[in-house]
Amino acid sequence: MTEDISPKRTELSELGEFGLIDRLTAGLKPFNASTLKGVGDDCAVIDHGDHVSLITKDLLIEGVHFDLSYAPLKHLGYKAAAVNISDIVAMNGKAEQMLVGISVSNRFSVEALEELYAGIRLACERYKVDLVGGDTTSSVSGLFISITVIGRASKDEVVYRNTARQNDLICVSGDLGGAYMGLLLLEREKQVYKANPQMQPDLEGFDYILERQLKPEPRTDVLEKLRKAGIKPTAMIDISDGLASEILHIAKDSGLGCRIYENKIPVDIVTAEVAAEFQIDPVTAAMNGGEDYELLFTADVNDFEKLKELKGIHIIGHMTEKAEGEYLISEGGSLYPIEAQGFNHMRDKQA
Amino acid sequence: MTEDISPKRTELSELGEFGLIDRLTAGLKPFNASTLKGVGDDCAVIDHGDHVSLITKDLLIEGVHFDLSYAPLKHLGYKAAAVNISDIVAMNGKAEQMLVGISVSNRFSVEALEELYAGIRLACERYKVDLVGGDTTSSVSGLFISITVIGRASKDEVVYRNTARQNDLICVSGDLGGAYMGLLLLEREKQVYKANPQMQPDLEGFDYILERQLKPEPRTDVLEKLRKAGIKPTAMIDISDGLASEILHIAKDSGLGCRIYENKIPVDIVTAEVAAEFQIDPVTAAMNGGEDYELLFTADVNDFEKLKELKGIHIIGHMTEKAEGEYLISEGGSLYPIEAQGFNHMRDKQA
Numbered sequence: 001m002t003e004d005i006s007p008k009r010t011e012l013s014e015l016g017e018f019g020l021i022d023r024l025t026a027g028l029k030p031f032n033a034s035t036l037k038g039v040g041d042d043c044a045v046i047d048h049g050d051h052v053s054l055i056t057k058d059l060l061i062e063g064v065h066f067d068l069s070y071a072p073l074k075h076l077g078y079k080a081a082a083v084n085i086s087d088i089v090a091m092n093g094k095a096e097q098m099l100v101g102i103s104v105s106n107r108f109s110v111e112a113l114e115e116l117y118a119g120i121r122l123a124c125e126r127y128k129v130d131l132v133g134g135d136t137t138s139s140v141s142g143l144f145i146s147i148t149v150i151g152r153a154s155k156d157e158v159v160y161r162n163t164a165r166q167n168d169l170i171c172v173s174g175d176l177g178g179a180y181m182g183l184l185l186l187e188r189e190k191q192v193y194k195a196n197p198q199m200q201p202d203l204e205g206f207d208y209i210l211e212r213q214l215k216p217e218p219r220t221d222v223l224e225k226l227r228k229a230g231i232k233p234t235a236m237i238d239i240s241d242g243l244a245s246e247i248l249h250i251a252k253d254s255g256l257g258c259r260i261y262e263n264k265i266p267v268d269i270v271t272a273e274v275a276a277e278f279q280i281d282p283v284t285a286a287m288n289g290g291e292d293y294e295l296l297f298t299a300d301v302n303d304f305e306k307l308k309e310l311k312g313i314h315i316i317g318h319m320t321e322k323a324e325g326e327y328l329i330s331e332g333g334s335l336y337p338i339e340a341q342g343f344n345h346m347r348d349k350q351a
Numbered sequence: 352m353t354e355d356i357s358p359k360r361t362e363l364s365e366l367g368e369f370g371l372i373d374r375l376t377a378g379l380k381p382f383n384a385s386t387l388k389g390v391g392d393d394c395a396v397i398d399h400g401d402h403v404s405l406i407t408k409d410l411l412i413e414g415v416h417f418d419l420s421y422a423p424l425k426h427l428g429y430k431a432a433a434v435n436i437s438d439i440v441a442m443n444g445k446a447e448q449m450l451v452g453i454s455v456s457n458r459f460s461v462e463a464l465e466e467l468y469a470g471i472r473l474a475c476e477r478y479k480v481d482l483v484g485g486d487t488t489s490s491v492s493g494l495f496i497s498i499t500v501i502g503r504a505s506k507d508e509v510v511y512r513n514t515a516r517q518n519d520l521i522c523v524s525g526d527l528g529g530a531y532m533g534l535l536l537l538e539r540e541k542q543v544y545k546a547n548p549q550m551q552p553d554l555e556g557f558d559y560i561l562e563r564q565l566k567p568e569p570r571t572d573v574l575e576k577l578r579k580a581g582i583k584p585t586a587m588i589d590i591s592d593g594l595a596s597e598i599l600h601i602a603k604d605s606g607l608g609c610r611i612y613e614n615k616i617p618v619d620i621v622t623a624e625v626a627a628e629f630q631i632d633p634v635t636a637a638m639n640g641g642e643d644y645e646l647l648f649t650a651d652v653n654d655f656e657k658l659k660e661l662k663g664i665h666i667i668g669h670m671t672e673k674a675e676g677e678y679l680i681s682e683g684g685s686l687y688p689i690e691a692q693g694f695n696h697m698r699d700k701q702a
Contacts (some may be wrong), residue, residue, distance in 0.1 A: 008462055009458065009460040009461075009462060010462060011457065011461070012455070012459065012461060012464070012475075012489065013457065014461070015461060017487060020461065021485075021487055023461065024464060024465065024468045024487070025468075028472075028481070028482055030481040030483075031447075031479040031480070031481055032447040032479065032480075034447055034448075034503065035481040037485060038481060038482065038483040038484065039482070039484050039485075044450065044483035046404070046447075046448060046657065048399040048400070049399070049400070051399070053397070053399075053501070055448070055483070055484065055499070055501060056450075056484070057450040057485055057497070058486050059454055059495075059497065061454050061488055061489070061490050061491070061495075063490075064454075064489055064490065064491065071352070077549075096382075096383040096397075097385075097386060097395060097397060097406070099407075099408040099499065101409075101497050103412050103495060104363070105672060106362065106363055106554065108363065109361055109362065110361035110362070110365070110366060110371065111359060113371070113375060114374070114375065117375045117376075120378075128383065129380070129383075130381040130383055130386040131376060131379055131389065131390070132381075132386060132389040132390060132395035132397075132406070133389060133394070133406065133408065133499075134372075134390075135408055135409050135410045136368060136371055136372055137368070137410050137415060138363065138412070139412050139414075139415065139493075139495070139702070140413070140415065140492075141491075141493070142490075142492070144410075144412075144454060144497075145409070146497035148499045150397065150406060152385065169650060182478070217642060220508055223584070312475070328687040341405070
């Protein structure tokens with residue numbers, strides 16, 4: 001086998017996803033003047049004069065990112081579309097086109113694929129995105145979804161993740177940790193069902209966190225709210241891997257440090273209740289759970305009064321100079337270093 | 352399992368790839384004025400005022416599109432990039448950016464992925480394409496490659512596949528059938544090796560067709576040649592599924608018929624020799640083999656003299672009115688209806 005001839009073998013799990021991408025894309029220099037931004041943000045950015053294209057691509061892999069025993073195909077299609085649209089939103093852009101690549105084994109019927117597409121098309125209708133192409137092919141086993149979304153923004157609208165400034169406020173939309181608690185709940189009920197197929201899943205009263213896990217929504221409404229309030233974020237990212245991982249991206253890429261106040265992190269009551277049941281600190285769920293697809297952004301301190309008035313936006317901390325490091329401040333005032341322990345699919349699933 | 356709840360189950364193999372895409376994308380209407388062309392050409396086309404973006408996405412799946420026992424990872428990376436760039440070329444555009452999605456099991460090492468990326472990066476350097484992003488994740492088994500390429504063209508340069516006109520000349524670049532014979536050769540040597548691992552593969556003298564299969568090149572040089580000669584194709588497509596399938600796309604999408612002359616179809620001498628060895632008509636290899644990534648285009652009859660002078664361009668037939676149908680004319684003057692029997696991965700691999 002070709003992959004075995006190399007004298008040195010480094011396991012993928014040694015590097016993790018970000019380390020691997022860094023290594024594979026090291027030393028790239030653009031050939032085309034139209035390439036404004038390559039690897040290293042939510043989207044690539046392509047110049048078209050007065051405006052830019054924003055392009056993002058995400059893979060969803062059966063057995064790694066989803067489990068069909070509890071993710072209905074229609075929800076899965078919706079989520080696959082939504083998480084890509086969310087990447088465009090995280091650059092302050094408008095998603096306009098989508099390409100869908102699907103590879104399936106013959107375990108799936110045409111009707112199953114139609115269900116999946118129904119979810120994709122529902123998300124496209126909701127967010128006014130045009131399905132313009134793709135590729136459908138068979139696989140030896142399993143379902144692989146690869147989605148590319150193309151967005152648009154005027155040049156002065158685009159918000160990168162590496163442009164936060166010292167003293168900027170750190171803000172987050174919605175609430176965090178819910179998607180992760182929804183996942184734990186679904187996993188638990190799956191185990192119960194496997195042990196005793198007569199048992200009905202006990203999911204009543206948990207609609208909110210189940211929806212957070214199964215049907216996330218890109219926060220186009222937050223962009224609209226900020227625009228109306230006359231606030232332009234100084235840096236922005238969407239929360240796919242957990243608050244810890246995302247604020248570290250903003251801090252490190254901007255060459256800064258940060259402080260986040262534990263008691264400012266928004267957590268929904270259902271999330272907190274389920275977390276208590278699982279004996280998990282809800283702040284841990286928010287910091288490391290991931291998949292909330294809320295927006296994390298920084299804003300000028302002068303926007304403080306305006307931000308305070310915006311419902312569903314929470315000021316959770318501020319950026320510092322780099323030397324001060326990245327810390328979570330507990331209610332008692334203790335400092336805990338922020339570490340990315342989010343969903344690292346490379347590391348988790350291949351251990 | 353969710354995919355089993357549907358009362359009706361239609362097998363994917365009943366529809367085939369094109370039928371399936373038609374069904375999944377039926378009734379789509381664009382929301383955005385920027386969407387000039389959706390599903391149904393080599394690329395989607397997005398409006399940017401004076402110019403357009405061309406976007407294409409192709410999946411390459413282990414066990415379906417490639418076999419790592421004879422496709423070296425570096426070649427595979429190169430081919431994955433090249434076939435996507437070829438889709439941009441087929442719209443008469445210039446490929447500028449690429450996003451790469453890779454899903455791998457832990458059977459692969461970091462070094463193996465570096466080999467794959469070395470091939471992708473080599474193609475990007477050769478064709479001056481910027482690698483601007485993507486996604487790398489684990490899979491439960493196998494290697495999945497999803498590539499998106501973004502190209503650019505001025506608005507009056509773009510060539511679609513549905514714009515051929517009656518009496519237009521049908522032309523093809525290079526020669527056909529080689530990639531398919533290369534594949535058959537590799538498959539045969541694999542079987543020989545499996546039967547007796549002491550046997551060395553007998554591939555000497557077959558470099559040309561092996562290269563056709565393992566390392567196809569997008570024909571940017573043909574576009575340049577046509578531009579210099581002042582010829583703009585009236586319709587164009589690249590040959591990924593075989594000449595038969597591609598000319599039917601042009602004919603049906605343009606609402607026309609066509610005549611192709613068997614003795615005009617360009618076949619390399621090595622292709623013909625190996626075809627003889629396998630007792631396959633080389634014309635069959637050209638019509639139905641696929642993966643040659645040559646350009647098939649139509650041009651105005653008034654360009655006949657100019658086209659005749661262009662080395663490596665072959666005039667193989669002409670477009671007719673729709674009622675005359677689509678036919679291959681044998682040397683003896685017999686008419687054979689053209690039927691798409693190309694690589695239909697959905698149908699072949701799931702039977």
